[in-house]
Amino acid sequence: MNKTIYNFSAGPSVLPKQATKEAAEAIFDFAGTGIGILEMSHRTKPIEGMVAETDSLLRELMGIPENYDIVFLGGGASLQFCMVPMNLLDESASADYTDTGVWASKALKEAKQFGQINVVSSSKSDVYNNIPKNFTQTPGATYLHVTSNNTIYGTQWKSFPKANTFLVADMSSDILSRKINVSDFGLIYAGAQKNMSCAGVTVAIIRKDVLGKVKRTIPTMLNYQTHIGEQSMFNTPPVFAIYVMNRTLHWLKQNGGVDAMEALNNKKSNLIYSALDASKLFTGTAAKEDRSTMNIPFVFQKGAVAEDKVEALQKEFLSFTLERGLEQLKGHRSVGGFRASIYNAMPIEGVEALVKAMADFEKKILG
Ligand SMILES: Cc1ncc(COP(=O)(O)O)c(C=O)c1O
The missing domain is CATH 3.90.1150.10 (Aspartate Aminotransferase, domain 1)
Structure with a gap:
């Protein structure tokens, strides 16, 4: 055309043309191995090396400190709506959620299955055309959840509220679009299919100390610690989507x-x-x-x-x-x-x- x-x-x-072109080439021959990336085991040195490099590129570009782990998961950002409270929120505890759009409200609806959820602010009655910034946090709430960019309504937190405990953010639609201070967050998650890659991989960036505090039994695949312990290789990860991310991050780095x-x-x-x-x-x-x-x-x-x-x-x-x-x-x-x-x-x-x-x-x- x-x-x-x-x-x-x-x-x-x-996506960056350069990144999709490189990913397309890798379908036929990954890194000069003569084997296409779609046909290669995740337990090979070239793939393990590529996943580790993607981790360090993301770390470098976002300035992610040592006390955070990065995991590459399946299930989209929507799975994080339940993984976050399942891993962080005890049944007897509560968490604060800001309701700034459809995705924010889906996140809080899901979280209600795991503990007490306080909707501390909402712009639903304004068809979510703004971010309500004046609200009071609940004393003792485990975390405060925000959706950093509301994809449907075109609103974005320009500066993040300071959480009494720690912030959890869905950054699916603006990760890597602006500088953020990762240390302001206990956990960041993002479906990759907007600013980072194609669909199929979701990134979670998790401060080490927020895990291991809940009493419930967490199914193995839904436990962040499983994936952290195995460098995202507990089961077969979405290798191709991670590779598209790898090439996109290289492009981003080359472009400043x-x-x-x-x-x-x-x-x-x-x-x-x-x-x-x-x-x-x-x-x-x-x-x-x-x-x-x-x-x-x-x-x-x-x-x-x-x-x-x-x-x-x-x-x-x-x-x-x-x-x-x-x-x-x-x-x-x-x-x-x-x-x-x-x-x-x-x-x-x-x-x-x-x-x-x-x-x-x-x-x-x-x-
Ligand atoms: C802000 C935000 N959160 C979550 C999602 C859901 O992502 P997924 O389809 O990866 O579950 C989207 C999808 O557009 C989104 O824009």
């Missing part, structure tokens, strides 16, 4: 690391937010102070087009952008309109092409 395509999907989503990504993500998201703020047709849906640098939902402004024309015009905008190679811009059903997901691997040219398409479409419709 000759046309340049920009993929604005919320996940699985755009997390600091450079953060600067670029600010620049890219500012381009779209400035366009939205100047537009007479489009408007963003998230509260300004909580706007995400990763996912940008937007809709037609109320009154800019007749109510009965909105649906047809939405379709028209999606065809208009599609013709220019701008893909996957349809909004999530719970927000409607459009959503541009601009993860690390989205080049600035893709964002510029989107901003131009928005301006051209506005001119076409409003004159």
